[in-house]
Amino acid sequence: MQHTSTQDTFVGLFVAAGIVGLFFLALQVSNLSSFTEQDSYTVTARFENSGGLKVKSPVSAAGVKIGKVSAISFDPKTYESVVQLSIDSQYNTLPDDTTASVFTAGLLGEQYVNLDAGGSDEFLKNGGQIEITQSAIILEKALGQFLFKSAEEKK
């Protein structure tokens, strides 16, 4: 019987190791830990061009991640990109004249929404809208403008 009981121990260890591996993947490797969706509130921001922004792109303020992009849609009337930002409700003191801009992390990095707090006394509420937005910088456009400008100067 001694033999089978050590076998049982090994089977137990094996199953435990496998489950630890799964937990490791879930918690350490994927975003499950930040998925424990604390209460969040949603605000919309309209951009002339949201560039390469995607659902789940980070929303940060002063370099700290405070939420994520929850939906992006195109408004066929105003021809704007409507981006819904879901922000952790512990950060519920953003002024309602906050500026939202689409930035790129590094030269080739992913794009994210950066919020710059304004000076208003009123705070953004659930369903509110960010009025002041700055579009993504499209590299081709910027290059085009730069070339155009330098050609003008030469004349």
Place this chain on the structure above:
Amino acid sequence: MIEFLQQLGKNTRTGFTKLGRGTFFLLQTISGILSVLPRPRLLFNQMYSVGVLSFLIITISGLFVGMVLGLQGYYTLSDFGAEESLGVMVAASLVRELGPVVSALLFAGRAGSALTAEIGLMKATEQLSGMEMMAVDPIKRIISPRFLAGFLSMPLLAALFSAVGIIGGQLVGSGLLGVDEGAYWSQMQAKLDFQDDIINGVIKSVVFGFAASWIALFEGYDAIPTSEGVSRATTRTVVNSAFSILGLDFILTTLMFGDK
């Protein structure tokens, strides 16, 4: 010409007959699983020989695959100044593809061939017929516990493979090549999704475990009861398992990650 056509028809027919036998065998095995549950000892013994004994080869291979990915990924990514994304690359390729596929191939080679040889030999030495004579159903007593054990062990082995591989990639990446450790983990966490990546990887490994155990057990059960027949069946197990694992992987990948 006529002979060629005759041969072709015969081969096709035997192929389909075998597939039919295999399907029938699978149904019997699955219906036999219920009678395993009251006797967990049978399952534990098989979990030991299928899972625990594959543990070492899976973890060591996982470690080396992760280390190689870290090294190769670093050389390519550093050309673009993007070595911070090493974690994403290593983790995504392991969790989505290499973890389930390579561990299933190793599983077919390590555990599948052993299962086929064991059952083929049982058949050759007439142990299976002996059981039938004693009114013990060999499918319920021998096949179903092994099937269940393979089916349960495979996702655990694949998860271990991926986890160890990611740690191996980190050892090489930040230990040897100087990628920032925080960036390695945080980019990985930001880019990999629990639902899309981890769960899909687990589903893949469950499917592979199902296919590999089915093929191994059926080839053993269907083997010609001679030593040559058993040796051929063992070879067929490894070859057919590899084919079906890779084919299934392509189908599953298009289904899971196709719309991105």
